[in-house]
Amino acid sequence: xxxxxxxxxxxxxxxxxxxxxxxxxxxxxxxxxxxxxxxxxxxxxxxxxxxxxxxxxxxxxxxxxxxxxxxxxxxxxxxxxxxxxxxxxxxxxxxxxxxxxxxxxxxxxxxxxxxxxxxxxxxxxxxxxxxxxxxxxxxxxxxxxxxxxxxxxxxxxxxxxxxxxxxxxxxxxxxxxxxxxxxxxxxxxxxxxxxxxxxxxxxxxxxxxxxxxxxxxxxxxxxxxxxxxxxxxxxxxxxxxxxxxxxxxxxxxxxxxxxxxxxxxxxxxxxxxxxxxxxxxxxxxxxxxxxxxxxxxxxxxxxxxxxxxxxxxxxxxxxxxxxxxxxxxxxxxxxxxxxxxxx
Amino acid sequence: xxxxxxxxxxxxxxxxxxxxxxxxxxxxxxxxxxxxxxxxxxxxxxxxxxxxxxxxxxxxxxxxxxxxxxxxxxxxxxxxxxxxxxxxxxxxxxxxxxxxxxxxxxxxxxxxxxxxxxxxxxxxxxxxxxxxxxxxxxxxxxxxxxxxxxxxxxxxxxxxxxxxxxxxxxxxxxxxxxxxxxxxxxxxxxxxxxxxxxxxxxxxxxxxxxxxxxxxxxxxxxxxxxxxxxxxxxxxxxxxxxxxxxxxxxxxxxxxxxxxxxxxxxxxxxxxxxxxxxxxxxxxxxxxxxxxxxxxxxxxxxxxxxxxxxxxxxxxxxxxxxxxxxxxxxxxxxxxxxxxxxx
DNA sequence: CTGAAAGCGCTTACAG
DNA sequence: CTGAAAGCGCTTACAG
Numbered sequence: 212x213x214x215x216x217x218x219x220x221x222x223x224x225x226x227x228x229x230x231x232x233x234x235x236x237x238x239x240x241x242x243x244x245x246x247x248x249x250x251x252x253x254x255x256x257x258x259x260x261x262x263x264x265x266x267x268x269x270x271x272x273x274x275x276x277x278x279x280x281x282x283x284x285x286x287x288x289x290x291x292x293x294x295x296x297x298x299x300x301x302x303x304x305x306x307x308x309x310x311x312x313x314x315x316x317x318x319x320x321x322x323x324x325x326x327x328x329x330x331x332x333x334x335x336x337x338x339x340x341x342x343x344x345x346x347x348x349x350x351x352x353x354x355x356x357x358x359x360x361x362x363x364x365x366x367x368x369x370x371x372x373x374x375x376x377x378x379x380x381x382x383x384x385x386x387x388x389x390x391x392x393x394x395x396x397x398x399x400x401x402x403x404x405x406x407x408x409x410x411x412x413x414x415x416x417x418x419x420x421x422x423x424x425x426x427x428x429x430x431x432x433x434x435x436x437x438x439x440x441x442x443x444x445x446x447x448x449x450x451x452x453x454x455x456x457x458x459x460x461x462x463x464x465x466x467x468x469x470x471x472x473x474x475x476x477x478x479x480x481x482x483x484x485x486x487x488x489x490x491x492x493x494x495x496x497x498x499x500x501x502x503x504x505x506x507x508x509x510x511x512x513x514x515x516x517x518x519x520x521x522x523x524x525x526x527x528x529x530x531x532x533x534x535x536x537x538x539x540x541x542x543x544x545x546x547x548x549x550x551x552x553x554x
Numbered sequence: 555x556x557x558x559x560x561x562x563x564x565x566x567x568x569x570x571x572x573x574x575x576x577x578x579x580x581x582x583x584x585x586x587x588x589x590x591x592x593x594x595x596x597x598x599x600x601x602x603x604x605x606x607x608x609x610x611x612x613x614x615x616x617x618x619x620x621x622x623x624x625x626x627x628x629x630x631x632x633x634x635x636x637x638x639x640x641x642x643x644x645x646x647x648x649x650x651x652x653x654x655x656x657x658x659x660x661x662x663x664x665x666x667x668x669x670x671x672x673x674x675x676x677x678x679x680x681x682x683x684x685x686x687x688x689x690x691x692x693x694x695x696x697x698x699x700x701x702x703x704x705x706x707x708x709x710x711x712x713x714x715x716x717x718x719x720x721x722x723x724x725x726x727x728x729x730x731x732x733x734x735x736x737x738x739x740x741x742x743x744x745x746x747x748x749x750x751x752x753x754x755x756x757x758x759x760x761x762x763x764x765x766x767x768x769x770x771x772x773x774x775x776x777x778x779x780x781x782x783x784x785x786x787x788x789x790x791x792x793x794x795x796x797x798x799x800x801x802x803x804x805x806x807x808x809x810x811x812x813x814x815x816x817x818x819x820x821x822x823x824x825x826x827x828x829x830x831x832x833x834x835x836x837x838x839x840x841x842x843x844x845x846x847x848x849x850x851x852x853x854x855x856x857x858x859x860x861x862x863x864x865x866x867x868x869x870x871x872x873x874x875x876x877x878x879x880x881x882x883x884x885x886x887x888x889x890x891x892x893x894x895x896x897x
Numbered sequence: 898c899t900g901a902a903a904g905c906g907c908t909t910a911c912a913g
Numbered sequence: 914c915t916g917a918a919a920g921c922g923c924t925t926a927c928a929g
Contacts, residue, residue: 265906
């Protein structure tokens with residue numbers, strides 16, 4: 212095993228002290244032009260690469276960010292991670308990855324794994340966080356950014372401890388519903404997330420109902436169904452919807468996956484989309500584009516959520532910024548085949 | 555900033571030397587029961603956690619594996635990464651992640667990033683690797699496992715340098731085609747990957763044609779189309795296919811994404827699936843299950859590819875095993891809605 | 898079984 | 914501007 216070359220070796224070859232070699236490595240100004248040249252030449256000659264582990268031990272910083280997410284398999288995360296990776300790479304940080312596999316109980320352990328490896332910061336993406344979750348993070352004293360996760364934290368003091376990047380869920384649902392009403396739809400149903408969930412479901416339901424009200428349309432309880440954001444749950448909720456006496460003209464599913472499941476239920480019954488029943492989703496994942504008919508939706512800026520959260524986190528790590536909680540990014544409406552204008 | 559507790563602190567509290575404290579930390583047998591107890595107690599009292607960076611510097615091992623992949627956004631990878639993560643976590647390794655963003659030119663740089671951080675091993679997932687790619691890896695002297703990537707390496711010597719986990723693409727295409735013929739289909743078309751690509755496309759085309767031949771069915775060149783594994787390319791290839799004088803009964807697309815694109819083209823023309831044209835995919839990603847109609851396919855054991863590759867790699871790292879190139883995992887046929895029995 | 902010491906490969910005051 | 918030295922937090926021969 213060829214022992215790798217150390218700073219000591221380049222110093223010797225360059226005929227300087229190891230401190231000087233270190234200084235040129237770190238671009239310190241206080242090195243004479245001449246010695247700098249010699250060291251640089253020696254480094255090249257020896258193909259020197261600094262040992263980041265040794266550096267980390269000394270500087271107490273690893274240039275590494277830990278990413279913890281609920282389920283790497285969820286298509287929602289792909290683009291977010293891509294955004295994270297883009298910024299991290301460009302700012303010379305590496306990414307450590309932990310998949311919770313939908314089990315929040317593993318959180319503590321993964322945070323500790325990251326802390327033991329001295330990550331400079333952590334990015335968390337889950338469904339929601341409460342006071343206790345934040346306290347677990349806070350006790351580790353590592354800068355934290357939370358992306359696309361509902362923050363349900365009561366203790367105001369905790370809000371100084373982390374960044375949070377999200378869209379305005381209520382406004383997104385409101386805007387989407389306004390858009391649908393603008394298309395001419397008057398009989399609107401929704402398929403929400405888990406019933407009573409104060410984090411994800413409620414704000415979107417609220418936005419939906421607000422838009423209805425403003426347009427003088429009465430919300431019909433029998434058209435308010437619940438799923439769990441999955442394809443299957445959308446399928447089932449739509450089946451239930453189709454059992455109702457009257458059919459809505461359009462169903463707003465609070466995730467694209469549910470919208471696709473709902474679409475399948477609709478088509479399996481022989482109905483056409485959007486002619487018989489129209490469908491609208493939430494998230495803007497690729498899957499909806501690749502469906503037939505492609506699913507109109509309100510898009511979360513996933514890539515941008517990743518970039519924004521990561522650059523804020525890194526600025527914090529590097530002392531350029533401290534957490535200004537709650538960064539809200541803007542959503543957008545995407546028209547595709549599952550809706551049409553009735554006007 | 556509360557300075558974290560070091561081994562020195564627990565040694566002092568326990569009234570032992572730091573070496574002894576280290577020994578109980580590492581479960582060395584040569585420690586008296588009594589001192590072991592005291593150290594353990596001190597550790598608990600101080601909530602001691604070893605600094606992995608310091609350990610790494612001394613032991614020259616980091617208990618981390620670097621994962622390099624082409625595009626984290628590709629739904630194919632989710633389950634593979636999940637498998638990797640599962641094994642890594644259980645064997646106490648962390649995962650460093652690098653997304654090439656479809657650009658092999660970044661490979662060198664990402665390998666070096668990982669090497670500088672002293673990863674113990676690297677897992678690579680791309681489309682194909684050649685001699686040069688392997689040489690880049692080999693020159694870094696880090697154990698390497700390649701998953702779901704076609705190996706097109708001529709220099710036999712290089713084969714001792716890495717693990718490779720894959721399915722038998724030719725056999726998978728062959729088995730799938732046999733299955734389709736068994737269903738009663740006699741007019742079969744395919745949409746392959748990039749034409750002439752010796753890695754991905756050729757073996758599947760070969761398997762397809764072999765099955766046809768064995769059943770006395772003539773392959774029709776005009777029904778051999780090419781895409782690039784994406785949804786859009788499948789859509790286009792299917793459009794071309796529909797321009798042909800005669801329509802095939804079934805189209806075997808060499809990726810689920812292409813099968814879905816093809817399905818969209820079929821349905822947009824008003825044809826029914828599978829009644830007018832049946833469709834068969836490749837990969838077994840979730841998207842195909844969530845399509846309407848759901849796409850029959852030949853499934854790659856993605857999760858298992860991740861677990862197998864990772865456990866082999868770790869065994870190699872820990873000296874329990876050396877690379878026996880080419881591990882072949884078995885595929886399976888999944889019947890869904892886009893095909894039917896004609897018999 | 899045990900402690901003192903050397904060393905992993907760096908960085909950074911410190912004294913010149 | 915520069916080199917020698919101390920130290921980051923561990924592990925591991927070494928001598929007892």
